[in-house]
Amino acid sequence: MWIDLFVDGGTRSTSASLFTQIRDAIADGRLTAGDRLPPSRTLAAELGVARSTVAAVYARLVAEGFLDGRAGNGTFVTAGPEPSSGAPGHASRPATHSNATFVSPMPTEHDAPPVLVDLSTGRPDPRLFPVVDWRRCVTAAAAGVPPGYGDPAGLPELRRTIASWVSRSRGVIATSAHVLVTSGAQQAFDLVASTFLARGAVVAIEDPGYPQARRAFERHGARLAPVPVDHDGMVVDAIPRDADAVYVTPSHQSPTGVTMSGARRRALLARAAELDLLVIEDDYDTEFRYVDRPLEPLQRLDRSGRVVYVGTFSKTLSPSLRLGFVVTDAARIDRLCATRSVVDAQPPHITQAALAELIARGGFDRHLRRGRRRYQPRHALVARLLQSLHDDGLVPVPWRSNAGLHSMLELAPGTDAELVVERLRRRGVVVQSTGDWSIEADLPALLIGFALAEPAHLELALTAIRDELSLLRG
Amino acid sequence: MWIDLFVDGGTRSTSASLFTQIRDAIADGRLTAGDRLPPSRTLAAELGVARSTVAAVYARLVAEGFLDGRAGNGTFVTAGPEPSSGAPGHASRPATHSNATFVSPMPTEHDAPPVLVDLSTGRPDPRLFPVVDWRRCVTAAAAGVPPGYGDPAGLPELRRTIASWVSRSRGVIATSAHVLVTSGAQQAFDLVASTFLARGAVVAIEDPGYPQARRAFERHGARLAPVPVDHDGMVVDAIPRDADAVYVTPSHQSPTGVTMSGARRRALLARAAELDLLVIEDDYDTEFRYVDRPLEPLQRLDRSGRVVYVGTFSKTLSPSLRLGFVVTDAARIDRLCATRSVVDAQPPHITQAALAELIARGGFDRHLRRGRRRYQPRHALVARLLQSLHDDGLVPVPWRSNAGLHSMLELAPGTDAELVVERLRRRGVVVQSTGDWSIEADLPALLIGFALAEPAHLELALTAIRDELSLLRG
Numbered sequence: 041m042w043i044d045l046f047v048d049g050g051t052r053s054t055s056a057s058l059f060t061q062i063r064d065a066i067a068d069g070r071l072t073a074g075d076r077l078p079p080s081r082t083l084a085a086e087l088g089v090a091r092s093t094v095a096a097v098y099a100r101l102v103a104e105g106f107l108d109g110r111a112g113n114g115t116f117v118t119a120g121p122e123p124s125s126g127a128p129g130h131a132s133r134p135a136t137h138s139n140a141t142f143v144s145p146m147p148t149e150h151d152a153p154p155v156l157v158d159l160s161t162g163r164p165d166p167r168l169f170p171v172v173d174w175r176r177c178v179t180a181a182a183a184g185v186p187p188g189y190g191d192p193a194g195l196p197e198l199r200r201t202i203a204s205w206v207s208r209s210r211g212v213i214a215t216s217a218h219v220l221v222t223s224g225a226q227q228a229f230d231l232v233a234s235t236f237l238a239r240g241a242v243v244a245i246e247d248p249g250y251p252q253a254r255r256a257f258e259r260h261g262a263r264l265a266p267v268p269v270d271h272d273g274m275v276v277d278a279i280p281r282d283a284d285a286v287y288v289t290p291s292h293q294s295p296t297g298v299t300m301s302g303a304r305r306r307a308l309l310a311r312a313a314e315l316d317l318l319v320i321e322d323d324y325d326t327e328f329r330y331v332d333r334p335l336e337p338l339q340r341l342d343r344s345g346r347v348v349y350v351g352t353f354s355k356t357l358s359p360s361l362r363l364g365f366v367v368t369d370a371a372r373i374d375r376l377c378a379t380r381s382v383v384d385a386q387p388p389h390i391t392q393a394a395l396a397e398l399i400a401r402g403g404f405d406r407h408l409r410r411g412r413r414r415y416q417p418r419h420a421l422v423a424r425l426l427q428s429l430h431d432d433g434l435v436p437v438p439w440r441s442n443a444g445l446h447s448m449l450e451l452a453p454g455t456d457a458e459l460v461v462e463r464l465r466r467r468g469v470v471v472q473s474t475g476d477w478s479i480e481a482d483l484p485a486l487l488i489g490f491a492l493a494e495p496a497h498l499e500l501a502l503t504a505i506r507d508e509l510s511l512l513r514g
Numbered sequence: 515m516w517i518d519l520f521v522d523g524g525t526r527s528t529s530a531s532l533f534t535q536i537r538d539a540i541a542d543g544r545l546t547a548g549d550r551l552p553p554s555r556t557l558a559a560e561l562g563v564a565r566s567t568v569a570a571v572y573a574r575l576v577a578e579g580f581l582d583g584r585a586g587n588g589t590f591v592t593a594g595p596e597p598s599s600g601a602p603g604h605a606s607r608p609a610t611h612s613n614a615t616f617v618s619p620m621p622t623e624h625d626a627p628p629v630l631v632d633l634s635t636g637r638p639d640p641r642l643f644p645v646v647d648w649r650r651c652v653t654a655a656a657a658g659v660p661p662g663y664g665d666p667a668g669l670p671e672l673r674r675t676i677a678s679w680v681s682r683s684r685g686v687i688a689t690s691a692h693v694l695v696t697s698g699a700q701q702a703f704d705l706v707a708s709t710f711l712a713r714g715a716v717v718a719i720e721d722p723g724y725p726q727a728r729r730a731f732e733r734h735g736a737r738l739a740p741v742p743v744d745h746d747g748m749v750v751d752a753i754p755r756d757a758d759a760v761y762v763t764p765s766h767q768s769p770t771g772v773t774m775s776g777a778r779r780r781a782l783l784a785r786a787a788e789l790d791l792l793v794i795e796d797d798y799d800t801e802f803r804y805v806d807r808p809l810e811p812l813q814r815l816d817r818s819g820r821v822v823y824v825g826t827f828s829k830t831l832s833p834s835l836r837l838g839f840v841v842t843d844a845a846r847i848d849r850l851c852a853t854r855s856v857v858d859a860q861p862p863h864i865t866q867a868a869l870a871e872l873i874a875r876g877g878f879d880r881h882l883r884r885g886r887r888r889y890q891p892r893h894a895l896v897a898r899l900l901q902s903l904h905d906d907g908l909v910p911v912p913w914r915s916n917a918g919l920h921s922m923l924e925l926a927p928g929t930d931a932e933l934v935v936e937r938l939r940r941r942g943v944v945v946q947s948t949g950d951w952s953i954e955a956d957l958p959a960l961l962i963g964f965a966l967a968e969p970a971h972l973e974l975a976l977t978a979i980r981d982e983l984s985l986l987r988g
Contacts, residue, residue: 065681088807166659167659171657171658171659175656178652179649182645182648185643185645186834186835187834188636222858230856256857358659358660358863359663360662361660362859362862382700382733383700384698384704388865391862
């Protein structure tokens with residue numbers, strides 16, 4: 041079949057309708073030069089119309105130059121305009137999105153040199169991805185007929201596997217009944233906001249803090265109460281009394297990288313109890329830990345059941361798997377499922393089944409060990425280089441980061457971070473500022489992601505940064 | 515490593531903290547009877563604490579019966595409670611969800627007999643799923659390193675493939691710039707509602723009509739204006755003047771199955787122009803057509819750019835792929851992308867890449883042809899049996915359905931459809947009533963899904979239905 045044609049149920053004559061449909065198909069690019077049309081007899085039979093009708097339509101299209109009818113050879117499309125995005129009602133689409141957080145910062149200026157070192161955050165080192173293990177798991181998951189609509193909480197074997205893995209590796213208290221599989225952490229924020237926050241609810245949030253979480257809360261009508269961050273994490277005494285919930289990244293604060301101290305964690309839970317807050321604990325990238333042992337998560341320290349713990353596989357495996365999870369009590373999981381069934385049912389079967397297999401066979405643990413070995417020297421190198429910038433009086437005291445895929449470089453007060461980003465870009469170094477992370481906080485800083493760059497390249501990039509900061513000061 | 519332990523950053527002594535953590539791990543089921551603990555020397559070194567501290571903790575756990583320490587043999591977990599969902603703050607989870615639409619209706623009553631015939635709607639015949647083709651496409655898609663966060667509009671090759679396929683097979687006017695790939699049609703409704711409907715917007719909706727679409731609109735604060743449906747589709751003159759949008763299933767009305775006539779389509783677009791409505795056209799299952807040629811979709815008839823067309827692969831391939839799409843103008847696609855980047859980024863790479871491959875290689879068209887051959891006799895049989903129920907005076911005039919995976923059986927006015935469902939269930943026949951589809955409509959009816967049942971089984975089920983209806987009348 042070439043294109044579907046329709047016998048118009050309306051007032052237009054069949055021949056006028058067929059003429060328009062074929063002409064439009066050529067204009068739209070669905071039929072292109074050289075395409076052969078079915079014989080008029082065949083098409084007429086298929087449409088249940090007289091052959092003479094089709095023949096007349098073909099003749100008119102030939103007369104108008106759309107078709108070429110060579111006796112005995114069939115009828116062919118001559119030439120139509122190229123497929124166009126300018127069909128009626130269809131404005132042409134801008135080439136790029138404004139969504140800077142999710143799109144790798146590939147600049148569009150014509151004079152920007154090629155990227156030499158990419159310090160972006162947001163995805164792990166692609167060279168680490170366990171291609172062979174993953175393909176084996178995916179092929180196994182595709183061996184049978186996929187199921188129908190599944191449990192909106194996620195595939196049972198993946199929920200079990202995640203429960204056992206977060207219990208073992210993070211000390212999170214969970215059985216499978218406490219796990220909801222999500223399409224990445226981002227969907228977790230959306231579902232949590234939509235399910236547990238009334239419109240107008242006040243959410244205390246780290247400032248600077250993760251912008252995409254903030255946007256998910258705002259989308260559901262929450263009001264944000266920015267709370268400062270110091271070297272022990274969120275300053276919990278500053279959580280306002282009218283707050284209804286608090287969003288926090290205690291394991292590796294986004295963007296500063298600090299770990300919330302044990303004392304601060306307990307203070308946060310005390311404040312949460314006092315104000316009856318829902319606590320949203322985002323533990324987004326501490327599978328990769330380099331120094332110290334982790335502190336107990338809020339989810340574990342909490343004895344009043346007010347914590348919703350969010351994790352993701354985007355930073356360990358790949359954002360393109362779209363898998364994350366929520367751990368919270370079973371009653372909340374049920375309420376999240378009710379929301380989820382209205383927004384997108386559940387994640388695909390194949391990614392869930394493959395991940396469950398990867399974790400269960402030990403492939404995920406092996407991958408994390410390889411990752412730690414790969415990232416640890418980069419993390420240490422970045423820490424050393426940031427310290428030396430401070431020792432030379434170029435920047436304030438570094439923020440200590442023990443884990444994850446980035447550290448933060450705070451710049452001297454008053455520095456124009458965007459200008460630094462722009463100047464580094466001209467030297468081939470791609471780096472993000474923390475501008476999008478700030479609500480009221482005045483903290484010029486750069487995010488030094490080390491997932492995509494080798495140590496030698498990190499040194500090169502940090503040398504360029506040192507240079508630019510010296511120039512700016514001089 | 516067995517479980518991660520934490521050196522508490524707080525005021526508790528290290529030994530008290532370790533004692534609690536190991537005891538909790540046993541209580542939670544993370545450590546189970548027979549698990550061997552690391553030698554105290556090893557654990558002490560790993561945690562950076564004195565060996566005597568660990569030895570004392572082990573001794574206390576042995577004394578309290580949690581561990582068994584046999585000199586020279588190591589230290590073992592004795593026996594703990596079974597893993598429990600009753601951890602602090604974790605209420606146990608009900609076994610079933612209230613989400614009747616997505617969960618196959620497997621009844622929980624103890625006296626219900628086994629299911630003999632399943633007339634449920636909502637998934638295609640699993641025996642038709644192209645397992646071999648799909649696995650080949652999935653394996654190919656998993657051959658390399660997956661990308662990072664992608665375009666929130668979806669994978670470019672899938673957008674192109676969908677554009678070309680809907681143009682060719684449906685007459686929808688589209689290039690890839692007009693396509694947004696979604697996580698099923700459900701996410702399309704959620705994104706469209708969230709992006710284009712202000713809170714309090716009035717959405718005219720078929721009554722009876724698809725309940726999950728209604729819920730997506732309500733979730734974003736829309737007010738619903740129920741509009742009756744007759745044998746030509748939605749009664750468009752009844753769309754109220756204060757409406758802001760209209761949601762409609764013209765190709766195969768859900769649940770009645772009627773196709774909106776050509777005249778009614780033009781009247782709908784005229785009404786939409788008059789009231790400046792956004793038109794949401796849901797074309798959820800007409801890839802399988804059995805009689806007549808399809809009429810032109812609203813998206814094609816419309817020349818004012820007010821249609822948002824929604825499609826899905828849930829009814830053709832499997833709901834568990836979680837793939838659907840929106841076709842609309844490029845400016846709207848951009849706005850949908852902005853919403854989408856906050857709710858879940860984009861669908862997984864692997865399902866998108868595999869589907870693009872399946873369509874491009876012709877596997878999808880082959881699958882649809884096989885499906886049509888399989889379903890056509892079932893569709894014809896159901897039509898014949900429904901007509902005979904009418905001929906015998908048991909039910910009103912049947913609603914004509916030309917496509918899709920279900921037909922609707924309207925019952926005599928005043929019939930208690932739920933009672934019929936319940937009585938059929940006791941005979942081993944699973945069937946849904948349209949109760950959830952009705953807002954104000956008083957239309958007792960059953961959905962006769964024929965995707966999961968062979969012709970012989972369909973006959974058996976329809977005989978049972980005939981029997982029950984005769985009994986009820988008698």
